[in-house]
Amino acid sequence: MVCATTPVAAALGGPVLGIETSCDETAVALVHHGRVLTNRVATQVPMHRRFGGVVPEIAARNHLLTILPTLEIALEDVGLTPQQLGGLAVTNRPGLIGALLVGVQTAKTLALAWNLPLVGVDHIEAHVWAATLHPPEDKAYTPPMLPFLALAVSGGHTSLYRVEGPGRMALLGRTLDDAAGEAFDKFARLVGLPYPGGPQVDFHAQAGDAKRFALPKGMRGRSDFAFSFSGLKTAARLLIERLQAEGQAIEGQLLDDLCASFQVAVVEQLVRITTQAARHHGLRDLVIAGGVAANLGLRQGLALACQAEGLRCLPVPLAYCTDNAAMVAGLGEALLNTGLRDDPHTLDAVPTGLVRRAIP
Ligand code: KG4
Ligand code: ZN
Numbered sequence: 001m002v003c004a005t006t007p008v009a010a011a012l013g014g015p016v017l018g019i020e021t022s023c024d025e026t027a028v029a030l031v032h033h034g035r036v037l038t039n040r041v042a043t044q045v046p047m048h049r050r051f052g053g054v055v056p057e058i059a060a061r062n063h064l065l066t067i068l069p070t071l072e073i074a075l076e077d078v079g080l081t082p083q084q085l086g087g088l089a090v091t092n093r094p095g096l097i098g099a100l101l102v103g104v105q106t107a108k109t110l111a112l113a114w115n116l117p118l119v120g121v122d123h124i125e126a127h128v129w130a131a132t133l134h135p136p137e138d139k140a141y142t143p144p145m146l147p148f149l150a151l152a153v154s155g156g157h158t159s160l161y162r163v164e165g166p167g168r169m170a171l172l173g174r175t176l177d178d179a180a181g182e183a184f185d186k187f188a189r190l191v192g193l194p195y196p197g198g199p200q201v202d203f204h205a206q207a208g209d210a211k212r213f214a215l216p217k218g219m220r221g222r223s224d225f226a227f228s229f230s231g232l233k234t235a236a237r238l239l240i241e242r243l244q245a246e247g248q249a250i251e252g253q254l255l256d257d258l259c260a261s262f263q264v265a266v267v268e269q270l271v272r273i274t275t276q277a278a279r280h281h282g283l284r285d286l287v288i289a290g291g292v293a294a295n296l297g298l299r300q301g302l303a304l305a306c307q308a309e310g311l312r313c314l315p316v317p318l319a320y321c322t323d324n325a326a327m328v329a330g331l332g333e334a335l336l337n338t339g340l341r342d343d344p345h346t347l348d349a350v351p352t353g354l355v356r357r358a359i360p
Contacts, residue, residue, distance in 0.1 A: 012086030012117070012336055015078070017110075018329025019067070019088070021103030022095025022123045023155070024054045026066040027325035028074040031333050032086075034143075035134045038077035039319065039326040042066045049195050053185070060098030067106050082114040089332020092120030092342075094156070094353025104349045111344035118344045121331045122353060123323075124152050124290070125169055128161060129334065130320040130327035131287040144314045149283040151274045153298070154290035155181035155196070158227050158270075160277050163287070166334035172277055173225025180266055180292045183229035187262050190240050191250050201259045202295050208253075208260025213239060215265040217272070225277045232265050267301040275305050285312045294321040 015032035024044040030037040044062050048054045075082075090107035092100060104120065111118035128150040132143045150161045150169070158181075159174040178186070181198055188197020193204070216235050218228050240250065240258070248254060278286050288302055299315050306313035320326050 012333065014084045014086035015080065016087045016089055016329045016333040016336060017071075017074070017085055018325040018327070018332055019071075019090040019103045019107050020123075020126075020323060020325040020328045021063040021067065021099050022091045023099060023323055024048055024059050025323040026063050026070050027323060027328075028067075028070045029325035029329045030074060030078050030080070030085075031133065031326060031329035034132060034330060034333070036136055036320075036326045036330070038074050039324055040070050040074045040077070041324050042070050045196065052189060052195050054096070056096045056098055059096055060102060063099055063102035067102055071106075082110070082116070085114065085116055087117040087119070087332065087336045088114075089119050089121050089328050089336070090347075091123045091126060091328050092347060093122055093350035093355055095123055095349075095351060097349060097351040100349035100351065104347060108344045108347055117336055117341050118347065119332050119335045119340055120342045120347045121328055121335065122167075122355070124154070124157050124159065124353070125167060126327040126331045127152050127154060127289040127316070128163060128169065128287060129166060129331035130289055130316045130324075131314055132334075133317070133320055133326055133330045135317045135319060138317065141317070142314065144285040144287050144312070147283060148285035148287055148314075149274070149278045149281065150287040150289055151270065151293075152290045153180045153270065153288065153292035155179060155185065157290065158229075160225050160274060162281060162283065166331055166338060167340070172281065173227070173273070175227040175229065177228050177230040178233060180227070180229060180270060181290070183233055183266060184292065184295075186233055187236050190237055191255055191258055196291075198292060198295065201263055202297065204256045204259035205263040205297055206260075208256030208258070210257075210260040210264035212257040213261035215239070215261055217265050217268045223280075225273055225280075227269060227273060229266065229269075232262070232269075236262055263295070263297045267295070267297045270298060271301045271305045274302065275309055275311065278311055279309070284310075285314060287314050287316065289316045289321070291322040294318055
């Protein structure tokens with residue numbers, strides 16, 4: 001699959017409208033000069049919860065039902081007509097193919113009908129670029145300075161990047177097995193918490209004693225900035241099975257302590273390897289992005305470690321951590337400003353995310 005990409009001189013005539021449908025959130029947002037004008041997310045989480053995870057076909061069908069109403073609401077929010085927009089951005093990789101296709105087809109059609117420049121963006125790069133977005137309510141928000149280090153932690157990814165600019169991210173290390181969000185979700189399922197497990201574990205961990213159970217922190221003595229959560233997941237499963245065999249119900253204080261002990265093990269590994277990478281690569285600004293960046297333990301743990309090491313910790317604002325379209329519109333605006341354009345006749349959805357293209 002190839003994205004036909006033509007660099008042209010950029011002059012955007014107004015805000016960029018972003019569309020995100022890669023998983024289970026139908027989202028539309030508008031961003032102008034890095035400022036978020038509106039950020040609408042129609043979540044499908046309640047529809048997938050009874051299955052314990054996202055069902056791709058259900059996700060795609062619901063995106064189809066929700067995309068146009070969400071788009072209309074976002075445009076009403078800002079009181080703009082399509083003629084006043086400067087461009088369109090859509091997540092076209094990676095993600096669930098059926099889900100991606102809804103957003104991509106919608107964006108391509110609108111680009112042709114409204115005669116607007118279009119760019120397809122990478123979902124993980126958009127998560128990271130969300131660190132540069134200016135939330136409307138936060139007057140004191142400080143964006144990171146390029147180049148910066150970014151830890152992208154979501155349901156499908158745990159990766160470290162050196163970020164040089166929009167669409168220019170060099171991979172420094174990633175997980176060898178599960179993503180951090182996946183580990184949270186699998187652990188939550190083991191202790192009987194509903195999907196998506198991360199926020200639930202986070203909530204219970206706040207009332208728990210993280211020292212009660214010692215779980216493996218993993219990936220010591222390596223210098224390749226790789227992460228791994230499979231050992232931790234197995235240790236947690238064996239511990240829970242032992243407790244259940246002893247007749248203990250996984251609820252109340254025991255549940256809180258298990259969540260706190262698990263969370264601290266994930267956070268310790270993420271913080272240790274991320275700060276190591278910052279030192280090694282001489283990067284002072286450190287961004288955490290993606291759904292797991294909403295985790296309070298991770299935000300606090302990384303803030304403390306950064307303070308101790310003289311680094312600047314810049315977690316993505318909470319509203320832009322889990323899937324949203326502000327991040328898509330933000331990265332799209334930055335890419336369009338570099339002159340990047342995708343052809344609305346040929347832009348494709350790429351579930352693997354493996355796309356090669358030159359950034360002008
Ligand atoms: O970025 P995201 O919304 O979607 C993907 O691109 O995957 O991330 C979703 C993941 C899920 O695994 C969810 O459990 C996790 O982020 N997550 C959290 C928290 N909020 C969402 N994990 C830990 N603590 C949280 N507060
Ligand atoms: Zn995501």
